[in-house]
Amino acid sequence: ADPMRCGGCGAKVGATTVSRALRAVHQRQIERAKRYSLPLPPPIDHDDAAIVPVTKPGAMIHTIDYFRSFLSDPFLFGKIAAVHALSDVHAMGAPAQTALALAVVPFAADESITESSLLDLLSGASDVFQDEGITIVGGHTCEGVEMACGFAIQGFAETPSRLLRKAGGQPGDKIILTKPIGTGALFAADMRAKCKGEHVVDALQSMALSNGKASQIASKMISDGRGGVHACTDVTGFGLMGHLLEMLLANEDGNPISAVLNIREIPFLEGGIEASKAHVFSSLQPQNSRNRRAVYNHSDAAAACPVEYPLLFDPQTAGGLLFFVDPSVAHSLVQQLQQHYPQSNIIGEVRSYHDGRQQSPPVMIAGGGGVCTIGSGSTSSGLRVHINY
Numbered sequence: 001a002d003p004m005r006c007g008g009c010g011a012k013v014g015a016t017t018v019s020r021a022l023r024a025v026h027q028r029q030i031e032r033a034k035r036y037s038l039p040l041p042p043p044i045d046h047d048d049a050a051i052v053p054v055t056k057p058g059a060m061i062h063t064i065d066y067f068r069s070f071l072s073d074p075f076l077f078g079k080i081a082a083v084h085a086l087s088d089v090h091a092m093g094a095p096a097q098t099a100l101a102l103a104v105v106p107f108a109a110d111e112s113i114t115e116s117s118l119l120d121l122l123s124g125a126s127d128v129f130q131d132e133g134i135t136i137v138g139g140h141t142c143e144g145v146e147m148a149c150g151f152a153i154q155g156f157a158e159t160p161s162r163l164l165r166k167a168g169g170q171p172g173d174k175i176i177l178t179k180p181i182g183t184g185a186l187f188a189a190d191m192r193a194k195c196k197g198e199h200v201v202d203a204l205q206s207m208a209l210s211n212g213k214a215s216q217i218a219s220k221m222i223s224d225g226r227g228g229v230h231a232c233t234d235v236t237g238f239g240l241m242g243h244l245l246e247m248l249l250a251n252e253d254g255n256p257i258s259a260v261l262n263i264r265e266i267p268f269l270e271g272g273i274e275a276s277k278a279h280v281f282s283s284l285q286p287q288n289s290r291n292r293r294a295v296y297n298h299s300d301a302a303a304a305c306p307v308e309y310p311l312l313f314d315p316q317t318a319g320g321l322l323f324f325v326d327p328s329v330a331h332s333l334v335q336q337l338q339q340h341y342p343q344s345n346i347i348g349e350v351r352s353y354h355d356g357r358q359q360s361p362p363v364m365i366a367g368g369g370g371v372c373t374i375g376s377g378s379t380s381s382g383l384r385v386h387i388n389y
Contacts, residue, residue, distance in 0.1 A: 005107055005143065013118060013141040017111055021119040025126050032130060042135060050137035052098055052154065059160040063088040066102055066150020067317070070187050071204075074105075074117050078124030078149060080207045084318040085151035086132070087234040090215035091321055093164040093222070096155040099129055101139030104148040114143065121149055132212050162222055167250035168231035169257050173350035174330035178214050178341040179206055179320025181240050182272015182311050184282030189275035199271025206269065207318035213340040214321050221329065228329035235319035239288045240266070241312040243322060248353075256353035263308050267343035272314065276307045281314065288313040324350055 005011065022044060029041040054060070065085040071077045082099070089096045105117040118141060129136055134153075157163055186203050189195040211234065218229045231250070235243050244259060251257045275281070291313060302309050320341065325333055330346055337344035 011142040011144070013105060013114060013143060014111065017115045017118065018141055021115050021122060024119050025122045028123055029126055029130055032127065036131075038130060039133065041130070045137070050098065050100070052137065054156065056156075056158055058156055058158040059163075061089055061092065061094040061096075061155035061157055061163075062152070064150065064152040067148065069147040069149070070191075070317070074120035074147060075124035076204060076208065077147065078121040078126075079128050080124075080204070080318050081149040082125040082128035082151060083208060083210045084236065085153055086128070086134075087211050087236060087318065087321075089153055089155045090211040091164065091232050091234040093162065093215050093219040093232070094155040094157050096132065096134050096153050098135050098137045098154045099125075100152040100154075101125065101136055101141075102148075102150045102152075103139065103141045104144040104146070105141065106147055107143050107145065117147065121147070125149070125151070128210060132210065162219070164218065164222075164229065164232040165250070166231055166233050166247045169247060169251055169324035169350045170230055170255070170326070171257060171350055171352045172327055173230055173324040174327050174346045175244075175259060175261065175348040175350060176323040176325055176330065176334060176337070176344065177235065177240070177266065177320055177347050178211070178323075178337055178344045179209070179235070180267035180269045180272075180343050181235065181316055181319065182269035182275070182314055183207060183317050183319065184239075184272075184284065184315040185275035185280060185311060186269055186271035187317075188282045189271065189278065189280045192280060194278060194280060195271050195275065199269070199274065203269050203271055209318075209341065211321050214337055214344075217333065217336050217340075218321075218323065221333065226329060228326035229323060229333070230326065231324040233322050235316050235322050237284065237315045237317075239291075239313045239315055240322070241291050241294075242288055245291060245294060247322065247324065258351045258353040259348055260351060261348035263305055263312075265345050265347045266308070266312075267345055268308065268311060272311055273307060276310050281310065284315040285310070285313060288315060320344075 026041060026044055032038060033040045063085070065088070067081070069077045085099070086096055101122065103118060103121055105114055105121065108114045108117070126136060183203055186195055186199060190200055218232065221227065221229055231247055233243050233247055238246070248257055248259060323333070334344055334346060
C-alpha cells in the first residue's frame, strides 16, 4: 500500500529538496543573465519574508493567480502559469517587480522525482520573470495529488493616474484583441484525445507568449502623450464575452457604452474551432454561457454562427489583452502589436448605449449572415444582446 501522506505543514516539500531546486534555478538565472545580457539575479534570501524597498511615491499593485496543471510538462506549465499570473498587471500597464510562488508537486516515491518536478516548474516560470526583470522573492511548496502552480505578483506605479482600467471606453473606440481564443475547448478536446498535436502546439505557443510587450506598447503611447488607449483588460477565465461585458459595465455609472463585434475579425485557434465543431467544451463553459442572458435572441446567434459563437464564452488560459482605443491610433497600435502578436486585430467598435426598446441595439456581433448585439446599460431586464439580419 502507498505510505500515508500528511496534511498541514507535513505536506511541505522537504527542505533539502527545496534548497537544491532553488540553487539550481538560481544558477540557471545566472547563466541566462550572462547569455542574454540580463541583470544578474540577487542572492538567494533565507529570511522569513521578502523585503522590497519603496523609494518613490506611487501605488503598489497586487494580483494573484493559481490553477491546476493541464500539461504533463512541468517546465512549460511553469512558463504558462507565470504568463497568466502577470496578465492582470500587464492589462493595467503596471510594471511588475516581484513574484511569490505557490507550487504543488505530485506525490512521488522518490525524492529525486519531486526535486526534478519542482526544478522544472520553477525554471519555466523564472525564465518568464527574468526576461521581464521580475524577481521571485519567495513562496511555498507542498506535495499533492496533482501539480498546480500560482503566483502573487507585486508591481509599482509611480503615476497611478496613467494606469489602464476596465472603465474608460468611449463611443467610437476600436476594440482590439491581441491573441486568438479557444484554449478552453481545445484542451477539453485534448483531454479526450480529440485534438491534433499540431493544434496543441499552436495553442501552447500562444499561451506561453507574455502580454508584456503589448502592455509596454500601449503604455508608451500614453507616456509619450499620444494617448488614445482608453481601457484594457485581459481575456482569461470568463472568456471574451465575459471580460468584454466587464469593460462595458465599468462605464455604467458614467457614460453607458455598448459594443459592436465582427465575428469574422476575431482570431480563433484552429484547435478551438475543431473542438467546437465536435461540441467539446470546457467544464466552465456552462457558467460562462450564462452571459447568453445578455443576448436578446441567443438562439438566432447560435444558429447563425454555430461554431464560432460558443467560443465567445470559452475560458482562456494565458489569453490576450482587450483594448478600447481611439480610432485615430487604432491602426498604428495594431501594426505595432502584430510585430509580436501576429493575430492582433480590430474586432469591433464601442458605441453609446441605447435602451433596447429604441431603434439602436446595444452591441452587435457581426458575421455568419447576421449581426449579434450586446451592451451595457441599466434596463428593467439588465444587459441586452440582439441579432439583426
